[in-house]
Amino acid sequence: MVARSEESRQAILRSTLKLLGVGARGGTTIQKLSIEAIAKHAGVSKSTIYRWWDNKAAVVIDAFVTAYLSHTPVRDDVPFEEALREHVAAVVHQYAGLDGKLVAQLIAEAQYDPATLEEFHNRFWLGRRSAVEALIQRGVEEGVVRSDIDPSMLANLAYSPIYLRLLLQQGPLDDTFAAELVELALHGIGVRAAALQKSAR
Incomplete structure (x- = not known):
């Protein structure tokens, strides 16, 4: 269960960077990025994201860091x-x-x-x-x-x-x-x- 949770967390971070275009081109902006889009791309629910982060900014910053x-x-x-x-x-x-x-x-x-x-x-x-x-x-x-x-x-x-x-x-x-x-x-x-x-x- 712990391993699966960490796998989901890493998927969220990777998806956030991909949606923002880090490592590629044509990504969206932070302003336009949504928790819904991150969740869909990562294959998780929004509640899974909110389990670790309070808001979109926290997800983006953790992904970047x-x-x-x-x-x-x-x-x-x-x-x-x-x-x-x-x-x-x-x-x-x-x-x-x-x-x-x-x-x-x-x-x-x-x-x-x-x-x-x-x-x-x-x-x-x-x-x-x-x-x-x-x-x-x-x-x-x-x-x-x-x-x-x-x-x-x-x-x-x-x-x-x-x-x-x-x-x-x-x-x-x-x-x-x-x-x-x-x-x-x-x-x-x-x-x-x-x-x-x-x-x-």
Whole structure:
């Protein structure tokens, strides 16, 4: 019975992504997606869906997170800087595709639907930011990040430009952007010591 329940749950998550066009094209939008459509595609009843999720937003976010997290890991088996570069590059790469369109729709929905905003915060955003904050704290412990830096502020600095480009489409989400973003987050906007020394000669 437990195995069958988990099978149904996974079918619901897969159906949600397929209906939204993740991994393909021609899907519907979150706004137009319905619990009825998900249930029909997954071969389950609506009551089965509501057994695990309170609303459509929760289903969509769980489906997205299940697929997204495996592609954007925050590694703990490599040095801080390498882990940060890999994570930011992975996030930028994912958001350049259909995952980005899905997140943009979720954020748009959240602007007028408090339930969607709460689900997005609790099921996705807070966990991602906490993972990056923990990574930054590791950078402090490794001696490569200033100890007076607020990890939450640096996490916001790393993520915010990605969401700005995603939502306003002002520039590409590519490897160059990812590398420049990490460089800015790590070294700030001050003139580097080497450049100062060169100009003093």
